[in-house]
Amino acid sequence: MQILKAGKPTGQKVAIIGAGPAGLQAATTLRQYGVAVTIFEEHPKAGGYLTYGIPEYRLPQEIVDYEVKRIIDLGAEIRCNIKVGKDISFDQLKADYDAVLVTVGNSKAKTLPMFEHNICTESAISFLARVKNGELQENELPDHILVIGGGDVAMDVATTLKKLGVSYVTDVAYEEFNEFKASKKELAGTRKAGVTLIDGYVPTKVATNVVTFKHRKLDAELTIKADKIIYAVGQTSDLTGLKIDLQHSESQLWSAKYETKDAKVFAAGDLVDGDQTVVFAVQKGKEAARVIMNTLGGVNHD
Numbered sequence: 665m666q667i668l669k670a671g672k673p674t675g676q677k678v679a680i681i682g683a684g685p686a687g688l689q690a691a692t693t694l695r696q697y698g699v700a701v702t703i704f705e706e707h708p709k710a711g712g713y714l715t716y717g718i719p720e721y722r723l724p725q726e727i728v729d730y731e732v733k734r735i736i737d738l739g740a741e742i743r744c745n746i747k748v749g750k751d752i753s754f755d756q757l758k759a760d761y762d763a764v765l766v767t768v769g770n771s772k773a774k775t776l777p778m779f780e781h782n783i784c785t786e787s788a789i790s791f792l793a794r795v796k797n798g799e800l801q802e803n804e805l806p807d808h809i810l811v812i813g814g815g816d817v818a819m820d821v822a823t824t825l826k827k828l829g830v831s832y833v834t835d836v837a838y839e840e841f842n843e844f845k846a847s848k849k850e851l852a853g854t855r856k857a858g859v860t861l862i863d864g865y866v867p868t869k870v871a872t873n874v875v876t877f878k879h880r881k882l883d884a885e886l887t888i889k890a891d892k893i894i895y896a897v898g899q900t901s902d903l904t905g906l907k908i909d910l911q912h913s914e915s916q917l918w919s920a921k922y923e924t925k926d927a928k929v930f931a932a933g934d935l936v937d938g939d940q941t942v943v944f945a946v947q948k949g950k951e952a953a954r955v956i957m958n959t960l961g962g963v964n965h966d
């Protein structure tokens with residue numbers, strides 16, 4: 665059923681970089697206004713973290729695919745496997761389109777220096793993307809995996825590991841339980857899945873697969889030997905090849921928060937607001953589309 669309708673063509677065209685929830689919603693809104701939209705996405709599929717982060721047991725991929733299809737049916741073009749800044753230049757997009765909206769999210773894992781170049785470690789978002797892509801090798805997962813982090817992403821990793829049949833999953837978090845970033849629901853689900861949760865410890869030393877932690881407040885040390893280590897210590901943006909200069913601040917008007925120092929370039933979603941939620945990114949994508957419409961010649965806000 666076609667619920668959304670494309671607006672009368674305005675003759676204008678907008679490029680969107682990144683097919684996560686912010687970019688997809690912006691495309692929807694712009695199509696409703698009658699603007700031609702092309703989304704450039706570096707992955708083979710659209711959806712951002714809906715497709716490459718949130719585990720299947722929480723968000724079935726068929727729901728994401730259904731929503732993406734509705735946006736394509738609305739007339740948005742989604743060009744996958746194109747990394748802007750590498751496969752096509754940012755300047756090219758600026759030359760070819762009336763406006764460029766950057767919604768690239770926070771697609772790069774933050775790391776801890778001690779884990780760099782360690783062959784036993786992998787980032788949470790790399791692991792979750794491989795699970796969703798069906799890229800895990802048979803029998804790849806060993807018996808004991810250590811997860812480091814206390815947010816929702818760490819809980820997703822730990823629970824996914826248990827669902828995949830890993831015997832021992834230990835999650836160690838810097839936060840104490842009362843300050844955990846993960847929602848209570850996620851925390852309860854992780855416990856129920858059989859994950860051992862340890863709070864309040866900071867990793868201080870790693871020797872291949874043996875990690876030493878110190879308690880943040882107590883004079884206590886903990887050493888864990890695991891077969892693999894997955895760290896979930898946050899995400900950051902990768903703006904390689906994208907010449908954007910964000911200029912938003914809390915005190916600015918809401919509309920200015922989507923603008924950049926380049927009058928033709930706009931930004932929205934996790935890239936601007938830090939790690940947020942899907943609903944938040946959708947709202948920001950919609951608002952950014954309205955700001956772009958105002959810049960391109962005005963639109964009513966009904």
Ligand SMILES: Cc1cc2nc3c(=O)[nH]c(=O)nc-3n(C[C@H](O)[C@H](O)[C@H](O)COP(=O)(O)OP(=O)(O)OC[C@H]3O[C@@H](n4cnc5c(N)ncnc54)[C@H](O)[C@@H]3O)c2cc1C
Nearest residue numbers: 682684685686706712713748768769933934940941942945
């Ligand atoms: C593991 C995990 C679980 C989560 N669980 C939840 C949850 O349960 N509920 C919730 O509300 N939120 C959840 N979130 C947060 C939510 O997914 C994000 O807030 C949301 O996806 C941000 O949307 P976005 O469009 O700004 O960015 P993203 O979803 O990150 O999308 C950005 C897109 O841009 C693409 N891109 C990046 N650079 C380029 C480039 N140069 N060229 C082309 N394309 C590019 C990326 O490939 C990606 O597809 C979770 C996040 C993670 C990582």
